[in-house]
Amino acid sequence: MTRIGVGLVGFGLSGRVFHAPFVEATEGLALRAVVSSDPAKVHDRLQGMSVVPSVEALLAEPGIELVIVASPDDSHADHAVAALDAGKHVLLDKPIAATLEDASHLADAVARADVRSMVTLTLRFAPQTRAFLDRARAGDWSAGSGTWLSGSVLGGEYSNSPWRHREGALFDIGPHMFDLLDLTLGPIVDVALCHRGESADAWTVVLKHSNGAMSTSHLSLATPVRPSLFRVELSGTAGVLSLTDRPASSTECFRVLLDEFLASVAAGVDHPCSVQRGLHLQEVLHACRLHLDDELDLDCRAQR
Numbered sequence: 663m664t665r666i667g668v669g670l671v672g673f674g675l676s677g678r679v680f681h682a683p684f685v686e687a688t689e690g691l692a693l694r695a696v697v698s699s700d701p702a703k704v705h706d707r708l709q710g711m712s713v714v715p716s717v718e719a720l721l722a723e724p725g726i727e728l729v730i731v732a733s734p735d736d737s738h739a740d741h742a743v744a745a746l747d748a749g750k751h752v753l754l755d756k757p758i759a760a761t762l763e764d765a766s767h768l769a770d771a772v773a774r775a776d777v778r779s780m781v782t783l784t785l786r787f788a789p790q791t792r793a794f795l796d797r798a799r800a801g802d803w804s805a806g807s808g809t810w811l812s813g814s815v816l817g818g819e820y821s822n823s824p825w826r827h828r829e830g831a832l833f834d835i836g837p838h839m840f841d842l843l844d845l846t847l848g849p850i851v852d853v854a855l856c857h858r859g860e861s862a863d864a865w866t867v868v869l870k871h872s873n874g875a876m877s878t879s880h881l882s883l884a885t886p887v888r889p890s891l892f893r894v895e896l897s898g899t900a901g902v903l904s905l906t907d908r909p910a911s912s913t914e915c916f917r918v919l920l921d922e923f924l925a926s927v928a929a930g931v932d933h934p935c936s937v938q939r940g941l942h943l944q945e946v947l948h949a950c951r952l953h954l955d956d957e958l959d960l961d962c963r964a965q966r
Contacts, residue, residue, distance in 0.1 A: 665692040666924070667725035669750075670732060671717055671741045673698040675823060676755050677732035678707060680782075684916040685730070690924050695723045697733075717741050721748045728753065728927070734825055735833070739764035746771040751778045751927055756837040757947055758940035765944035772937045780923045780933050781940040785838045787918040790907040794894070798846040801900030806847045806877040808839040810908075812890035815863065815883045830863040831881035832856075832950060837943045839879050840869070842894050842905075848873040850946050856953035867950060 668685050670677055673696055685693045686708075694712060697720050698704050701713040714720050720729070721744065729745035730753045731738055739759040742752050752772070758781055759765040772779045785791050812835075814820040815827055826834050844850045848871040855868035863884035869877045875898075885891075892908035919935075926933040 665690055666727045666927070667692055667694045669695050669697070669720045669723060669726040669729045669745075671697045671720065671729060671745075672731070672733035673700070673704050674732065674734075675819060677730070678703075679819065680912065680916060681730050681732050681753075682708060684913075684920060688917065688920045688924075691728070691920065692725075694726055695720050717744045721745065721750070727751060731755065735829075736760040739768045742768050743771045746775040746777065749775060749777065751923075752937070753780050753782065753923060754937065754940065756781050756783060756940060757833055757944055758937060759944060762944050762948035765941050769937050769941045778923070778927045778930070778932060779937040780919070780926065781935050781937065781943075782916075782919065783838060783841050783935050783939070784912050784915040784919060785842065785908070786935060787915040787922070788908075789914075791842070791905065794903070794905040795842075795845060797903055798896060801896065801898060801903060803847055803896040803898035803900065803903075804875050805898065806843050806875065806894070806896045808843055808877065808879040808881075808895075809891060809893045810835050810839055811880065811882045811885040811887055811892075813884065813886045813888065814890075816886060820883070826883055830858065830865065831883045832858070832865050832867070833947060834883060835881055836865070836867070836879070836947065836950070837940075839881060839894070840867075840943055840946050841939070843869060843877045843879070844871070844942070844946075846894075846896055847871040847875040847877055849942075853946065853949040853953055856950040858954060869946070 668691050685691045696704050696713050698713050704711055704713045728751045731742045732755055733741050735757055745752050850869050851872050852870040854870055857866045863882050865881040867879040894905040896903045
């Protein structure tokens with residue numbers, strides 16, 4: 663089997679725990695080089711791996727056709743665009759950029775390069791989720807809700823993630839939840855409310871969908887609950903439909919994700935989880951941030 667050479671940008675939590683081992687375990691992929699400022703950390707996990715200091719150096723390595731961007735979100739766009747301009751396929755963590763402007767620039771670069779892209783919306787690839795989506799397509803839904811409460815930043819490997827502490831659940835698990843609500847209730851067209859609780863990372867987001875449906879999401883990474891509480895519920899003329907089985911492990915999800923990305927590359931056809939999907943979700947996050955900024959502005963005025 664001909665194996666596609668992969669370059670990995672970033673060896674933090676995402677690159678180290680997810681991308682590197684899953685690429686190594688996937689037939690059809692071969693990890694050839696990693697961008698990291700700490701070669702020793704890479705060599706502890708991947709003995710003999712080529713470690714380079716920059717994306718430019720990575721792109722100069724022979725045999726790399728696919729670049730995985732697992733760097734901090736504020737550098738996603740720059741790193742991905744460099745890879746795209748070099749004609750490489752790209753796999754990106756969510757959110758695809760720190761700002762909507764950067765996300766739009768990235769999507770334009772994908773279209774220019776005429777290569778394949780994918781965003782790691784891992785919930786989409788779980789068998790439980792796919793069964794739920796199949797059933798949802800047969801119903802007529804007028805409302806929905808999503809709850810995802812975890813204590814991941816209170817302890818464990820995610821607790822040392824500055825990005826998660828800074829941006830919170832909205833940007834970490836929000837894209838997954840909004841993706842599922844968008845698929846089942848119709849495209850999200852507006853954000854009616856976005857509120858972050860003062861005492862903890864507790865978010866409430868109310869979304870408007872194209873068919874007139876409304877959805878409410880409750881998200882947190884700092885709720886002391888074990889195991890995590892996950893639920894998506896739809897209601898309408900078809901009754902009530904719920905998804906409560908969040909995959910216990912990302913292993914199977916990532917395996918399916920990578921297999922489908924390889925199929926997308928081989929066929930030259932965009933996957934439904936391409937950068938265009940990431941751009942749509944970035945638009946929702948941007949609207950949430952605008953609502954949050956308006957709320958903060960009102961609070962400041964009230965305190966004067």
